[in-house]
Amino acid sequence: MKIHLSLRFLDVDHLFVLVGLLKGKSCVEIAGFLRISQAAISQRVSGLNDFFAFEVAKKQGRKLVLTKKGEQVAKAAEQSLILLHESLDRARLIDE
Numbered sequence: 001m002k003i004h005l006s007l008r009f010l011d012v013d014h015l016f017v018l019v020g021l022l023k024g025k026s027c028v029e030i031a032g033f034l035r036i037s038q039a040a041i042s043q044r045v046s047g048l049n050d051f052f053a054f055e056v057a058k059k060q061g062r063k064l065v066l067t068k069k070g071e072q073v074a075k076a077a078e079q080s081l082i083l084l085h086e087s088l089d090r091a092r093l094i095d096e
Helices: 005-009 012-022 027-034 038-052 068-092
Strands: 057-060 063-066
Touching: 012 027, 012 038, 012 063, 012 068, 027 038, 038 057, 038 063, 038 068, 063 068
Parallel strands: none
Antiparallel strands: 057 063
16 A cells, blocks of 8 residues: 555644544534634644645534545544554553
């Protein structure tokens, strides 16, 4: 599997924003979890839109919702975070 080098510019918090939106969380809830402002959530979504060169989320009334493309990326982000968490748990059990 080849990993695209531009992914190095993604911050883990960006992935948590996507997963939060996937789970139907509000910007207030996501901001509280990440301990950042609601404005920072909007900035991260805007940055993700620029990074991926497509809209990952859009405003629907006062709420941010994932687009179909954003939902696809968010599902992959969720799986990546789960895999990373599980790998860290296994690594902690290794005796050296």
